[in-house]
Amino acid sequence: MRAPFHYAILASQLERLRSEARRRRLRLVEGVAFVADGESFHLFHEKPSFPCAGLPLPCFFVIAEASDLSGSLMEKLEAMGARPESPVLVLSPAGTAEPFAFPAGSPQERFPVSVLSPEKDLASRGGAILEGGLLREKKVLIVGLGSFGSVAAVELAKSGVGHFVLADNDRLEPGNLCRHACSVADVGRRKTLAVRDLVLARNPDAQVETFEGDVNVEGTWLRQAARECDLILCMTGTARSRFNVNAACVGAGRSAIYARAVTRAEGGDVFRYRPGGPCLACLFSGGGVPGAPEVSSARDAAEAAADYAPPGYAESLVQPGLANDIAPLVGMAVKLSLLELAPKDQPLWRKLGEDLEAPFYVWANRREGLYEEYPPLGYNFNKSAILRWYGVRVARDSSCLACGLG
Amino acid sequence: MDEARRKIEETVLASTFPGAFRLTQDAKGAARLEVEVTVPGGGSYGLLITAEPDYPSSMPEVYLVRPLVLRDARGRELLSISPSHEMHLLKPRNRFLRLCHYKPEAWHPSVTFYKVVLKSLLWLTAYENHLQSGRPITDYLGT
Numbered sequence A: 001m002r003a004p005f006h007y008a009i010l011a012s013q014l015e016r017l018r019s020e021a022r023r024r025r026l027r028l029v030e031g032v033a034f035v036a037d038g039e040s041f042h043l044f045h046e047k048p049s050f051p052c053a054g055l056p057l058p059c060f061f062v063i064a065e066a067s068d069l070s071g072s073l074m075e076k077l078e079a080m081g082a083r084p085e086s087p088v089l090v091l092s093p094a095g096t097a098e099p100f101a102f103p104a105g106s107p108q109e110r111f112p113v114s115v116l117s118p119e120k121d122l123a124s125r126g127g128a129i130l131e132g133g134l135l136r137e138k139k140v141l142i143v144g145l146g147s148f149g150s151v152a153a154v155e156l157a158k159s160g161v162g163h164f165v166l167a168d169n170d171r172l173e174p175g176n177l178c179r180h181a182c183s184v185a186d187v188g189r190r191k192t193l194a195v196r197d198l199v200l201a202r203n204p205d206a207q208v209e210t211f212e213g214d215v216n217v218e219g220t221w222l223r224q225a226a227r228e229c230d231l232i233l234c235m236t237g238t239a240r241s242r243f244n245v246n247a248a249c250v251g252a253g254r255s256a257i258y259a260r261a262v263t264r265a266e267g268g269d270v271f272r273y274r275p276g277g278p279c280l281a282c283l284f285s286g287g288g289v290p291g292a293p294e295v296s297s298a299r300d301a302a303e304a305a306a307d308y309a310p311p312g313y314a315e316s317l318v319q320p321g322l323a324n325d326i327a328p329l330v331g332m333a334v335k336l337s338l339l340e341l342a343p344k345d346q347p348l349w350r351k352l353g354e355d356l357e358a359p360f361y362v363w364a365n366r367r368e369g370l371y372e373e374y375p376p377l378g379y380n381f382n383k384s385a386i387l388r389w390y391g392v393r394v395a396r397d398s399s400c401l402a403c404g405l406g
Numbered sequence B: 001m002d003e004a005r006r007k008i009e010e011t012v013l014a015s016t017f018p019g020a021f022r023l024t025q026d027a028k029g030a031a032r033l034e035v036e037v038t039v040p041g042g043g044s045y046g047l048l049i050t051a052e053p054d055y056p057s058s059m060p061e062v063y064l065v066r067p068l069v070l071r072d073a074r075g076r077e078l079l080s081i082s083p084s085h086e087m088h089l090l091k092p093r094n095r096f097l098r099l100c101h102y103k104p105e106a107w108h109p110s111v112t113f114y115k116v117v118l119k120s121l122l123w124l125t126a127y128e129n130h131l132q133s134g135r136p137i138t139d140y141l142g143t
């Protein structure tokens, strides 16, 4: 006996197909199915908004009641180019019966069709701490789509955020792959477009805008984008871009989350700005934050290396840490983001609002560099150690020129 | 640099270097500060400080534009030994000496042109000491 095939279609596409067929009195519609492993078929009559697994194959949609299927229909399908393995999906015009599918060569076999509603599924999960669908109307700007931003974008899509603005001016390079959310199939693509596809693959109904300019140069764009979003995530590797995002968020009166790793991701930190509170510049002017940012790209290295460094020094600065060392930092950035996006009456706030009171969080991955003097993790809970979060009180710097002006 | 920031820069500079500076911006917002400084008990120097339109998010650059030729204690032109870690000199641009002032990781937007000028004045003081002692500038300013 043949192993059961698995057929799937997006609910949104199914609904549009049904109304289009009714309006234009269509009985037969062509489409494309992506066939993975020879047994899983995802059918589309409109171009999918995300990359699909497997290879494309022509498929057909029949808008008819099951009882109306006739031999002449099969002849028509054949005339349209259907091959024996071409998937055929049958949907009742009024939606009174469940859709089913079969390979064109064996119309007597009938397989059920999974109707996918990723947005509804996203909204129905996690309801105990955050009511479903509440983040659908929220819009986030993510600046920097490297190992931090790409992962944060996917996490926020999984949490049900419905609107994204993705900004980065780089393309994905082979060296990014060890920590990036995108895969080898995306090398050479704009990071914005590759990450957009990841977001849409989680939530095909999400609205995603992309920006491929340099935020250090395109200040007007950055300020406008900040004004149009509910929250800004700054996931870049350079101090300059972080301060530019800070200026835009302070000016627009928008909350922002900043996450970074320090040298070889031996540790890192996450900072939250809320309008009226200390800004990123207060954090640095009011005493200074230890640790040079991690340098993870040749471009960052060229900026970080003093001119008089010996030849090869810039290249030696590129020492990205492990994806595993980045994960806790991105995780914290996403948690803080969800808290900012969630309405205050949500259980998430009762459960996390008090705990995440500090604006600044420090994390150490390994006992080296800045954290060399830490004792081993062991069993002590009253000493600074690796692999624990430390909330840090930060006061607004009354002489800060970034948030004190204007 | 926006209007509010520029006012602050000008106010501070006017009270510390009265009549000795000129601050201009081009159509895109890039800034140039020309300033005349004097090392206490020493020489006078002309500095040119340039900043990108996104200053103060980005760090400005400091050039020594007067006198045109500066030599080290051994008589070598400083231009010919730039960039130099020992002398805190970066790669020259347009044949002007470029001073190392703030380390990139120490820069933040509350640092003003005035503070950059002070740092440059420290370099010039160290340079004059170097001429007396022959010791590298790193001995006075650290690494």
Ligand SMILES: [Zn+2]
Binding pocket: A278, A279, A280, A281, A282, A283, A397, A400, A401, A402, A403, A404
């Ligand atoms: Zn501030």
